[in-house]
Amino acid sequence: MKIDIKHIAKLSRLKIEDDKLEKFEKDMETIVNMVDNMPDVDGPLTLLDEENPMTLREDKAVADKFKREELLANAPEVQAGCLVVPKTVE
């Protein structure tokens, strides 16, 4: 199966250098061919599991768990208490 590696990379926000493109393309095709071999299983597929329901959280707020500086300490660029990104064109 032919994979549009450039499209997939774009969707994944990855840039594949031209010299690596061929290798990635080949690897991806091999991998996709591997996972392609799947049996057809009959019957409806439900992704719901009623037997295993989720416990929900009580609506209670906890204040001041973390300081802003702690949370932003790993950020590459911070200004005025905000994360900084290249200008987003609206």
Add this chain to the structure above:
Amino acid sequence: MKLYEKTASELSEMLRNKECSAVEICNDVIERIHETEDKVGAYVTVCEESAKENAAAVDKALANGENLHPLAGIPIGIKDNISTKGIKTTCSSRMLENYVPPFNATVMEKVNNAKMTVLGKMNMDEFAMGSSTETSYMHLTRNPHNTECVPGGSSGGSAAAIASGEAVLTLGSDTGGSIRQPAALCGAVGMKPTYGSVSRYGLVAFASSLDQIGPLGKSVKDVAMLQSVICGHDRRDATSKFMEYPDYAAALESNLKGLKIGVPKEYFGEGIDAEVKDSVMKAIKEMESNGAEIKEISLPSTQYAINTYYIIASAEASSNLARFDGVKYGYRAKDYDGLVDMYEKTRSEGFGDEVKRRIMLGTFVLSSGYFDAYYKKAKRVQNRISAEFTDAFKECDIIATPTVPSSAFKIGENIGDPVKMYYNDVCTVTVNIAGLPAISLPCGKDSKNMPMGLQLIGSKFSEQQLLNAAFGYEQICGGFDVLSKSL
């Protein structure tokens, strides 16, 4: 016998009998790290100072007659994808090379509450994607039994440290075999607990529906002790199971009489090394002669397990790893032109090739037009694989298989061939797909003098029975000889 050579349960007893101090244990293991780390490369970060501080505090508490957890003062290494407050958590990726979490994973809170001595963070395949620890951005980790060979992966550092004596216990994570496979290749004991029994809060996600943190050690009892520390319901993890969790080590029992062991023929077919088959079959026979009953069973959908696994795991990974975008934490590319370019360069420079392959595979199987053919189909096969296990456990108590098709391969041998590398997980992925607990035990060495692994699989939340069976086998072997003699 040096302290680092001892098991956690032995050290625990010695501490209580005042035959040694926590500081002595800590210093001995740190000395061992200094001695062998150059050859092994198990650690990404070593925390000597805080480890010694903890050991001193434990000694003080013991002197004051405080009632401490049995594992207090026992040195432990933590896989570097488990969040440690104030300690770098890199996932062995350039992306998180300098990332210091502001919070602890739930398991770290438990480890700290037990006053275990945290030695540092263990090397791994980048974001846990790999079976040899070769995809680590940091450095190679070598198999202590033969440093030309890989330790397995992705928890390669965690397994190698057990075999080299650089840690007494370690935590790993297992998404498709990442605890059991390296445990087998390094001759250690490693358990992947039932999905939902150990909180994933703070474990940097690879595939959320498959990931599970688990213990590695030199003995079944050690692994049982550590599992008792880390298991339990956690409000912060919606997938964690609310129930009573037993004290596994306290209830450990080696009697194999009447234990029904299922042996699935699909795990002994093509692609499995003859030496591995023989040694695993020999182990099963030994358990039989000690009172266990052997039943041949069939798990026919095993042949699709690798495919199913790579679709589901990569799909989830592509989404889980999207947050690494150079905005909130982690690596950001230096030069870029606008937002999209910043994203693309950051992610391309921050991730290694294997991570990129999996992200792209995951993106592909979820993308418009392919979701039904891949993701949904894989979910159906997942349900079938689970159902086959459920049926099998009507006939037997545990299932025995090889952990890995062959012993450790040479560094560089498989790294150029992703699919060949993926087949290393052929015996382990089914367990994650079905959410079951499984343990890998050393079962002898092959002609290259490298360890091989026996995998025992239990039904959901049957850890006690699984550990008991493993303990029974360990007793037959007269204990496991885990430490490398060749370092």
Add this chain to the structure above:
Amino acid sequence: MKDYELVVGLEVHAELNTESKIFCDCKNAFGLEVNTQVCPVCMGMPGTLPTLNEKVVDYAIKMGHALNCTINNICKQDRKNYFYPDLPKAYQISQADVPLCENGKLEFMVDGEMKTVGITRIHIEEDAGKLLHDESFAGSLVDLNRCGVPLIEIVSEPDIRSSAEAKAYLETIKSILQYIGISDCKMQEGSIRCDVNVSVREKGAKEFGTRSEMKNVNSFSAAVRGIEYEAKRQIEILENGGTVIQETRRWDDPKGMSFPMRSKEDAQDYRYFPEPDLLTIVVDKKKVEELKKQIPELPNAKIKRYVNDYSLAQIDATLIAEDMEKSALFDSCCAMNKCKPKSISNWILSDIAKYTNETGKLISETNLTAEKLTALIEKIEKGVISNSAGKTVFEEIMKNDGDVDKIIEEKGLAQNSDSDFIENLVKEVFANNEKSINDYKNGKTNALGYLVGQCMKASKGKANPGIVKETVTRMLES
């Protein structure tokens, strides 16, 4: 030009007024300092996991009941994947193929007629953060406080046929959200926003035209403007022989124009899949029923009741019913059964509405209570005070508060209905106005009004005008 028909579907996003966020225990609050209502979970730090707030599910189910939906008490959440700096995880936890509520309908009045719009679905999801832009700064700033604020998205069928219908639909949705108490609906805080799907077709055509989706519509009036602009734009294209392309457009309200964001070709591929960090949502059927019982009487039912039981005009009934405070006041006053509902309605829609509009206050923030309003109207209806004195009492209550009886007494506003007093008053006025009496007798009936006015003046406004008029008439005829 051909005759065109407008086809509109609306997606309303309403922030829920829970105490904590949808997936973490951070406070759900607006307007606080940037990045202070944040924790590792809503910031999307590696290793963190979501835990679903029970109240979000309850609130969405209530809205589902209010909009006559089927409640999927067994459902799940899904990830919607896309990269943007205001979305820290790079996916939004939402609901895809199995929403919490679906197949509902909403009835409301437009221009005196009942309109029904189908509700496709209501689902729960998390809000994103905010990007801040500044001319002087080369980059953009990210504030994550709003990340994880709970939202419900209410998706309508393309049943709306005019901007007036769209406006009435939105107003009704807003009043229902307020009635069931699940959203503050503060437009200026962005707590309700909508996406608008617009297409046009020739009248009578069976097929829908190609639609465009307009985002960034932050007020109901903007929705009306956006719809009208978009309809005009599409009709112009068709009239010029062109074809409308399916695309996402951004509404720029200050400019009064929409601009293309992306076309269908480069439409985002959101790669939805089930959220693996959360298990199946299973709400006990009993609880679903209990939540239904908690739904109060909604605007539509109130309008019907006001028209049928109290004979209010449709427009008055609608104006009161759509405003929760007005209808609460109206209902309380009516329940006391001391004055005419029509009088209550008049007071609420004139003096009280004027006051709250001018001051920007809520009724509940003023001194006025149902008891005081009822007492006031009762005094007028019984003739104790005049209508204009009533306004004075009202002003005094709003300004300084106080008891209705006391204000009347202190300000000497009570009317005099004593027949001897009024008869003497009339005699006095007649004595000084012979010309007017003669005018009246010569058929100039408007002289009556003049004489009554003189009597009122002579009494300094305190004589009961009804009795004065009656007495003047009687004495002129005699």
